[in-house]
Amino acid sequence: MANLKDIKRRIxxxxxxxxxxxxxxxxxxxxFARANQAVIAARPYNDGFERMVDKIVAVAGDTxxxxxxKRGQHKKQLLVLVSTDRGLCGGLNxxxxxxxxxxxxxxxxxxxxxxxVAWGRRAGMFSRKVKWNLLLEREKVTDKPKYAxxxxxxxxxxxxxxDGAYDGVQIAFVEYKSALSQVPTVKQVLPVLPKVTSKPTxxxxxxxxxxxxxxxxxxxxxxxxxxxxFRILLEATASEHAARMTAMDSATKNAKEVVRKLTLQxxxxxxxxxxxxxIEITSGxxxx
Amino acid sequence: MTQTELNIKxxxxxxxxxxxxxxxxxxxxxxxxxxxxxxxAVMVAQLDSGLVAMSVNGKAEPSLFISGxxxxxxxTGVTVMADVIEKLAEIxxxxxxxxxxxxxxxxxxxxxxxxxxxxxxxxxxxxxxxIELTGAGKSAH
Numbered sequence: 001m002a003n004l005k006d007i008k009r010r011i012x013x014x015x016x017x018x019x020x021x022x023x024x025x026x027x028x029x030x031x032f033a034r035a036n037q038a039v040i041a042a043r044p045y046n047d048g049f050e051r052m053v054d055k056i057v058a059v060a061g062d063t064x065x066x067x068x069x070k071r072g073q074h075k076k077q078l079l080v081l082v083s084t085d086r087g088l089c090g091g092l093n094x095x096x097x098x099x100x101x102x103x104x105x106x107x108x109x110x111x112x113x114x115x116x117v118a119w120g121r122r123a124g125m126f127s128r129k130v131k132w133n134l135l136l137e138r139e140k141v142t143d144k145p146k147y148a149x150x151x152x153x154x155x156x157x158x159x160x161x162x163d164g165a166y167d168g169v170q171i172a173f174v175e176y177k178s179a180l181s182q183v184p185t186v187k188q189v190l191p192v193l194p195k196v197t198s199k200p201t202x203x204x205x206x207x208x209x210x211x212x213x214x215x216x217x218x219x220x221x222x223x224x225x226x227x228x229x230f231r232i233l234l235e236a237t238a239s240e241h242a243a244r245m246t247a248m249d250s251a252t253k254n255a256k257e258v259v260r261k262l263t264l265q266x267x268x269x270x271x272x273x274x275x276x277x278x279i280e281i282t283s284g285x286x287x288x
Numbered sequence: 289m290t291q292t293e294l295n296i297k298x299x300x301x302x303x304x305x306x307x308x309x310x311x312x313x314x315x316x317x318x319x320x321x322x323x324x325x326x327x328x329a330v331m332v333a334q335l336d337s338g339l340v341a342m343s344v345n346g347k348a349e350p351s352l353f354i355s356g357x358x359x360x361x362x363x364t365g366v367t368v369m370a371d372v373i374e375k376l377a378e379i380x381x382x383x384x385x386x387x388x389x390x391x392x393x394x395x396x397x398x399x400x401x402x403x404x405x406x407x408x409x410x411x412x413x414x415x416x417x418x419i420e421l422t423g424a425g426k427s428a429h
Contacts, residue, residue: 038302
């Protein structure tokens with residue numbers, strides 16, 4: 001039987017933890033609301049830009065572009081892992097790392113190896129733990145992401161792709177579906193895969209392109225990658241806060257349950273002690 | 289059917305700056321300034337940094353500064369997309385003047401150091417357009 005004092009101490013400690021998790025939940029839900037807004041606000045630009053690039057690609061036909069051409073000679077790709085910096089967000093990061101590991105393993109069977117870039121502290125920690133070839137590490141990417149940051153990160157990756165010996169670039173992140181659903185995803189960003197087939201269609205023949213296709217294609221594709229990166233950062237941020245909100249909510253509920261059980265145990269113990277004392281007194285009195 | 293209005297959307301990656309019908313839309317194309325009128329042919333064009341002018345109900349709307357981007361003209365509407373779009377009130381004149389001076393210094397200053405001339409020129413142009421929008425540069429011209 002646990003000491004009454006110990007139980008009391010545990011109740012106090014669990015209650016303190018509960019206060020923390022509750023506060024974290026409130027903070028996360030405020031941050032989540034903001035992140036959710038940002039995801040929604042970025043949508044029109046993204047959709048518009050994708051539509052436009054599809055048009056350009058449709059007109060471009062077979063015009064060569066460094067960002068769309070397929071490469072296959074190196075058997076090596078770049079994997080960008082987008083994680084959170086901090087933990088306490090449920091299975092968010094571990095789910096992502098599991099998906100990324102599975103992807104790497106599948107690709108390894110096809111003879112493709114990966115170098116990694118970590119956006120987020122947890123991704124760096126994980127890459128080192130599993131001994132992936134970690135080239136770059138960046139923290140605070142999911143801290144209110146700005147377009148300028150996405151641009152910087154995207155340009156860095158594009159430069160590595162264009163200079164380096166990579167066949168492609170994949171980004172692993174947690175896609176944000178809703179507050180209750182976040183899905184780990186591996187997405188290919190390079191070479192760019194346009195949605196449309198690159199055959200010029202009847203309607204695309206009428207599209208004016210200014211100045212000329214060969215000049216507009218590369219900058220448009222480069223911007224598309226920045227826009228995609230920005231979206232990925234925003235979604236990863238929204239996922240993080242949504243996941244932390246859920247995790248902290250269940251932690252708070254859990255703490256409540258633990259406190260209830262401990263209080264019950266404490267009260268029982270106290271009652272038992274009182275009963276014991278009474279028995280001692282009455283049996284003492286009888287003995288006299 | 290003749291269209292009398294263009295349905296336009298002006299978008300930056302972070303927000304919608306303008307959405308609605310206009311009678312004309314002036315844009316800084318890379319080959320020169322252009323004005324789109326209702327019924328314009330389907331087009332995709334690259335834009336330089338400069339000012340976007342809109343005319344709504346015969347009156348000119350306040351211009352916007354854009355940092356260069358793209359415009360997608362389709363049968364249903366016009367979408368302007370740029371990295372940075374600013375309204376007049378959002379421009380920090382002090383900061384812009386500083387960047388203008390910095391660009392000038394780069395261009396005129398020490399030639400021996402390797403500088404990115406096109407980049408400095410672009411920066412200078414951006415600063416000039418911003419100043420033009422705020423009207424702060426008027427006395428200098």
